[in-house]
Amino acid sequence: MSTPGLNNQRNRILFPTLPRGEVVATFESYPEAQQAVDVLARADFPVDKVSIVGSDLKSVERVTGKLxxxxxxxxxxxxxxxxxxxxxxxxxxxxxxxxxxxxxxxxxxxxxxxxxxxxxxxxxxxxxxDFTSIQQVIATSYSVLVDSDLGNRARNLLASGGAEEPAPAPGWTPPAQPQHPSDPPPAPPASAPPAAAPPAAAPPAEGERPPAPPA
Structure with a gap:
């Protein structure tokens, strides 16, 4: 009687499949892709969800000398x-x-x-x-893949060098972004209507004394 867990592990080894996910970065050399994964690892990113996929494999034979x-x-x-x-x-x-x-x-x-x-x-x-050489298999580009639900976090970590962006404090509003020269000028604020002037007092009639000013 076989164990399902052992069978699944054996099938995974015998029949490898390409990882699926979202490409967060692409590099021209493997050391650059490895450095990106190191940045994610130092930021406590779940690196078991990360894969490095090389595309367009080529066989390169470098001649080292003459025999x-x-x-x-x-x-x-x-x-x-x-x-x-x-x-x-x-x-x-x-x-x-x-x-x-x-x-x-x-x-x-x-x-x-x-x-x-x-x-x-x-x-x-x-x-x-009549010569000595070293054979290598290299890829034209290397892509860093992560699970789709972790793509945004991985991009932010790679862009910031591994530093997590702090969450905004409650009640804090972000500063206004500088205006681009091609953007239209902002509309001027609406001005308040002028206050109405108090009505002029009627002149006193003939023979009447003018009212005394208020104390």
Whole structure:
């Protein structure tokens, strides 16, 4: 009887699928994408929801130099010497009675055998491959993907360098944005209507005394 959890994990390993989500940033090199993920990790972002996807994979072979007889012999001797030291140390571990002279002899035999093997291989393949190289598989661009519900937070963290924007205090209003030159000028504020002047007092009639001013 099989366990469902183990079967799901095995299927996930055997049949990998492309991650799904929202692209928050795209870079030209992998170190830049890795640095962006480090920024999210330092900001306590759930990095288990983050993926780096490389697009347009290309195989690049960088030529490091030209093969020569001396170079081939030296490389073969070095690899053979390491093999001889390995077998000599194994014999010392399992047979304490073996002296260090045996290890030195194994080293020399391994270096000689490796040098001979390298020279013979170079003599056979000289016309077909006369240079050394390093092969790499690189991508043209690298995209950082996160879950769709975390896309805005990831963009804000990358834009601010990993610093969370503080929430506005209650009752606080953001300052007015500067006006762009192409925007129309704001409308002038409506002016209050002028206050009505008090009615003029009628002149006193003939023979009447004018009213006394208020105290």
């Amino acid at each position: 020569t007889w001396g170079r081939v012999a030296l490389a073969g001797a070095a690899s053979g010497a390491w093999l001889g030291i390995f077998f000599g140390l194994l014999l010392i571990i399992f047979s304490p009675s073996v002296s260090l002279a045996f290890v030195l002899a194994a080293l020399l035999l391994g270096a000689g055998f490796g040098m001979l093997w390298g020279i013979v291989s170079y003599a056979i393949n000289r016309r077909r491959r």
